[in-house]
Amino acid sequence: MVHGTHNAIEDSRNKDILISINDELCHRSEAKISVFDSGYLVGDGVWEALRLHDGVLVFLEDHLNRLWQSAKVVGMALPFSKKELEDKIWDTLKANQMTDGVHVRVMITRGIKKTPSQDPRLTITGPNIVIIPEYKTASKDSKDNGITLFTSTVRRGSPDYLDPRLNCHSKLHEVQALIQAIEAGADEALMLDVNGFVATCNATNFFIIRDNQVWTSTGKYCMNGITRSKVIQICNDNNIDCLEKDFSLFDVYGADEAFVTGTFGGLTPVTKIDGKIIGKGAYGALTKRLSNLYEDLIRKTINDGRG
Template structure:
């Protein structure tokens, strides 16, 4: 079995989930979409992934902000309000009787084309909406063992041709980076920006720790991670120096700790980068502290939601 930040504990209930497609719910093995879908044909669409904890869609507003911003960036009319999309998410969760430890994937594409083409004018339907909810708990082994990164030669792109902050369906360069890392014997890929500074990973955001300071990239060339933002936020709230700055592999190889962030896995320790040991203690002291603070921020979000705030 592969090892990485998206490893999940097996849950047989996922065999019988119902998936939302454009207003209808389908059993998992019957969920289909047209081969003329814009996302399938040319990767034309945006997506989000969020967590259901204790009956609360955690940081929902942040995820919806990112989804609407992504749709605006590609000139796509989502065709519904935030409230209507939220209702459809809950319709799907309720149909599956889901309450906790659920990962929700929302995929929106421009719609069905009348013929294979990039041209959005050839779209003959409204947007296609797919919602996939799964029972997914992050693997405790990954959280305790950590992951190994390999620096890919595939760079994070410039904002003038494919802004790295855009959560779009076009992920081929990230797949290429991951394959390169796996072929090098690592779990996932570390990616540099166009200037050679550390940017992000293929599916998560990267942080390093040095002399009590937490470093992450400037944000100009990395994924617009919700969890990344929350970690920066809890650092500021708790007096932990957190620097959004340019830094290179020179700095990473001398780091005291490193970790990656994502909505599914939270904070995952990094043990090695390019074969070099970063930390023998997994997780490191700062990673452990920030993991606790991040979990507390989720608990506050749940409490706030349950109180009607």
């Protein structure tokens, strides 16, 4: 069984979900897109993942802003507004009669190519948009027992060739890092930046706690995580020291606690890195407090969304 931050509880309702492809609803088993799609051919696309809790798409504005920024960076003109995309998402959720415990993946590619090629001028359609909603609840086992990491030799890219903050379909370097970690017996990969400092994980953002201070990377070489930003906000709002700084594996191995953040799993504790036990090798007290504060923020967001 897969163990990690994306480990979800099996839900039989997902067998019959309807997926939106360019505003047409298809049964999961019939959801298809052309082999000439830009995303399939060259990874030319951007994406977002959102959570539906109690009828509210949590942190929707943050996610849409990040999606539009990613599209602008890659030169992809989106032929709809943020409100129109929100409506598309809600139409898909309503068609599936979904109200809670749902993970929504929105994927937008540049469109269909006339022939296999990198050249965007050979795109003969507008962007393709796919919306996949699934019932997904994070496994309690990952939260309670934590995950293990292995430091990959695959580095996070420099912003001058593939900015790590870009939520794009080109994820092969992260897949390579994860494969190394799995082969080393770990759950997920820790990735360093081009200068050898700790950057992020293959699919989540990384934090350590030392002497009741929360440390995370500078943000120059890590994913532009919404949950990461919310944890930093929570620390600032609750007088918890939070430093965005360069730090190395020397600091990581001596940390009192460590955790990762992501839209799906929230905060997940890390118990071991490169075979070394972190702190007491258990879900730490400050990590638990931050996780509870994050859940409180989600509940507040839900209440505000209903108001």
